Every structure is written in structure tokens, then in C-alpha cells.
Amino acid sequence: MAENTAAKWEGRVSEALQGATADQIWPMLKDFFNFHKWFPTLANCYGLSGTNGEVGCVRFCSGFSIPSTDGSDSVVSWSKERLVAVDDERRRIRYEIVDSNIGFKSYVSTIEVVEGGDGGVIEWSFVVEAVEGLKLEDLVKKFETGLKSMARRMEVAVQ
Numbered sequence: 375m376a377e378n379t380a381a382k383w384e385g386r387v388s389e390a391l392q393g394a395t396a397d398q399i400w401p402m403l404k405d406f407f408n409f410h411k412w413f414p415t416l417a418n419c420y421g422l423s424g425t426n427g428e429v430g431c432v433r434f435c436s437g438f439s440i441p442s443t444d445g446s447d448s449v450v451s452w453s454k455e456r457l458v459a460v461d462d463e464r465r466r467i468r469y470e471i472v473d474s475n476i477g478f479k480s481y482v483s484t485i486e487v488v489e490g491g492d493g494g495v496i497e498w499s500f501v502v503e504a505v506e507g508l509k510l511e512d513l514v515k516k517f518e519t520g521l522k523s524m525a526r527r528m529e530v531a532v533q
Contacts, residue, residue, distance in 0.1 A: 380479070384500040385514040389525040396487040396494035398532045400465040401497075406457050407433050414523040422454065432456045432472065451476045460484070479503040487489055496525055 391399060402412060407426040410419035417436040424431025453474035460467050466486035466510040471478050481502040487494050498521055505513070 379503040382480075382501055383504055383510045383513070384501050385517060386497065387517045387521050388495050388497045389518075389521045391493040391525055392529055392530045394493045394532045396465055396489045399487045399494055399496065399528050400462075402528050402531065403465070403467060404462075406431060406462065406467065406469070408490065409433070409435060410437070412524045412527050413437075413520055414527075415520060419451070420458050424457075426432070427438060427457070427460065429457055431462055435482075443488040461486075471521070477505045477506075477507065496521060496528075508514060 405428045409419040410416040410468045419435045422432045438451050455469045468484045471481040483500040485498045
């Protein structure tokens with residue numbers, strides 16, 4: 375019996391919200407099929423199956439945040455992602471990538487918004503098998519940059 379020995383990467387980033395509460399931001403995070411409205415490098419995000427925001431629904435996302443595995447910068451990166459958990463009380467979603475051209479295997483991510491600071495704090499964590507051609511610190515930096523921009527967009531939306 376073969377044993378899975380692939381290295382796992384774990385990352386966590388957070389961003390404080392200014393003038394927006396966790397309760398105001400939660401509906402935007404739960405809107406699983408419309409993540410492109412908030413995340414800066416996603417050109418598209420739409421539902422493929424299921425009901426938006428309900429466990430089991432699947433979305434398609436595409437953009438340029440992570441290079442495709444074919445090595446070409448001109449190819450749009452894409453992923454199909456399944457919502458695996460929703461916790462309204464804790465304002466948390468968890469999703470997994472079920473197919474992609476970005477080299478992610480066994481990717482699971484959790485996004486939650488909690489009370490803290492002057493408003494709320496968005497926390498985003500992930501676990502993924504090591505990705506060939508990427509460094510963990512570069513991947514975390516992409517999440518940090520994206521989350522910062524996402525938080526600013528969400529703050530503007532609630533003003």
C-alpha cells in the first residue's frame with residue numbers, strides 16, 4: 375500500500391477592516407458565486423452547480439493570480455471549487471479545489487470574519503500539497519496582497 379508523503383503547506387493571513395463590521399462583511403463572503411466582485415485578480419466567478427452559499431455548491435473561478443501549470447503567462451488560470459462548510463454563527467466558510475490548471479492538489483481553504491479592532495477582521499487560511507514551481511512564502515504573499523485589496527473593496531461597499 376502506497377503512503378502519501380507529499381509535503382503539506384499551511385498558510386494564514388488576516389486583514390483588519392476599517393469602518394466595517396463582521397456582520398456587514400459576512401454576506402459578501404457567503405456569496406460564494408460572486409467572489410470576483412471582491413478579489414482583485416479574479417476576472418470571473420460563477421456557479422456551476424448547487425445553490426449559492428449552500429454546502430455542496432460548485433463555482434468556477436478564473437483570472438491571473440496564480441500562473442497555470444503550462445508555464446505560459448498568457449493562459450488564464452482557473453479552478454473549480456466546492457463549498458464544503460458554512461457556519462453562519464461563526465461567519466465562516468470552507469471550500470476545496472476539485473479541479474484546476476494551477477497545480478493545487480488537496481487544497482482546502484477557510485475564510486472567516488470575526489469581530490476585532492475598529493470593526494472586523496477577515497482571516498483566511500489554507501492547506502495545500504506543496505506546489506511545484508511555487509514557494510510557500512510567495513503563495514502567502516499573494517494571499518496577503520489579495521486579502522488586503524478585497525477588504526478595502528468590501529469596506530467601500532458598506533459605506
